[in-house]
Amino acid sequence: MTKLKAVVASVAVAGALAAVSTPTMARETINIVGSSTVYPFATVVAERFGRNTDFSTPKLESTGSGGGLKLFCDGVGTDTPDITNASRRMKPSEFERCNSNGVKDIVEVKIGSDGIVLASSQKAENLDISLKQIYLALAKEVPDPKGGDKLVANPYKNWSEIDSSLPNKPIRVxxxxxxSGTRDAFNELAMEGGCKEIDMIKAMEKxxxxxxxxxxxxxxxxVEAGENDNLIVQKLNSDPGAYGIFGYSFLEENAGTLQAATINGKEPTMENISSDAYPVARSLWFYVKKAHVGVVPGIAEYVGEFTSEGTWGDNGYLADVGLIPLERxxxxxxxxxxxxxxxxxxDELK
Structure with a gap:
């Protein structure tokens, strides 16, 4: 896992040097923005691509899925990104914004699967928790515990106040x-998944x-910890009372110090995530601005590297750093x- 961190650092340096040396009138280096979850995978591909071809090592920036799509959809031209990574699918509103800004030819590539984990230091009490309990712990408003058909400001301070099987410790996540695409997916899969188990809320208007x-x-x-998932990892290791939300690949990278909660009776394993048995599993993507292909050198070749069997296949090098491959x-x-x-x-987004 130390090797992955070294690769990330090397690509960041290479990208910075390329940015300095590239003339303002043209660009020789692929510019990639987007998801912090996809960033480590794209970084490994970029490093290999730069090392094994005559093209420059692509420059990557971790902006979050929403931030990356906003930059990507700002328009066409070498002052805008060529590719954006996303840990959720593009929204119809984002596709419309791209089109209205002249970004009309977009290539969508689904690269694999990932799970969102609720992790903690191995020194902490691990959670065996349900989606409903996650919702009750983290929602801004919840059904009044005293009864009635109304929502109230979340009164739960300790996990054990939600259920006695949970730790008698303050809720700190x-x-x-x-x-972030991870936040979007967590809201949809975990929060909404647990929320819909409550009859009173299911009866509400959409x-x-x-x-x-x-x-x-x-x-x-x-606590919002920014787009840097490594920062959450560091804080968990220094604070055994806290829990953190991030992608499975970061759990894999830090398997020696972190553990992940069991959710709805399922552990976040590669098998459970790829089969969708784990309830907080999601797909990963990247999007290519076709108008930039042939203008910025190497875009088609980079896409070819990413989508080769030796890269994203069952035995590809991305599986070694935590990507869960698509079915063959x-x-x-x-x-x-x-x-x-x-x-x-x-139409794909409808």
Whole structure:
């Protein structure tokens, strides 16, 4: 895992040097932004690509999925990113914004799966928790524990107040900000998944239900830790009373010091995530601006490297750093479409 960190550092340095040396009138280096979860995988691909081809090592920036898509959709031109990584699928509103800004030919590539974990230091009491209990711990408003059909400001201070099987310790969870695809996926899969188990909330109108399900408490029990998942890892190791939300790949990278909660009776293993048995599993993506292919050197070749069997296959080098590969037939179809630079119509997102 130390090797992965070294690779990340080397790519950051190479990207910085390339940015300094590239003329303002043209750009020789691929510019990639987006998801902090996809960042380590894209970094490994970029480092190999720079080492094994005549192209410059791509420059990567971890901006979060939402932040990356915003930059990507700002327009066409070498002052905008060529590729954006995402730990959730592009939203219809983002596709429309891209189109309105002239970004009309977008290539979508699904690269594999990942799970979102609720992790802690191995010195902490590990959680065996349900989606409903996660919702009750982290929601801004919850059903009144005293009864009735109303939501109240979350009164739970300790995990054990939700259920006696949980630790008798303060609820302290660190997680990503709203710009993060991990936060989007956690809200949809964990928070909304647990929320919908409550009959009173299921009976609400759609908009009111989404508001109730996806609003995170702001009283200090949940702390936004920025887009840097490594920062959450460091804080967990120094604070055994805290829990953190991030992608499975970061758990794998820090398996010697961290542990992950069992959620709805399922542990976050590669098998459970790839089969969707683990309830907080999601897909990973990247998006290519086709108008930049042939303008910025190496984009098609980088996509070809990423979508080769030796990279993202069952025995590819990305599996060694925690990527959970797509099923083989899905990989083959995705690789074919990526090679052809097949563009989106927008119907895929409906």
């Amino acid at each position: 660190m997680g990503p900000p709203p710009t 908009d009111a239900m989404e508001q109730a399900c996806q609003s995170i408490r702001e009283d200090g029990a949940f 037939s899905a990989r083959m179809e995705a690789a074919k479409n990526a090679k052809a630079m097949k563009t989106m119509t927008g």
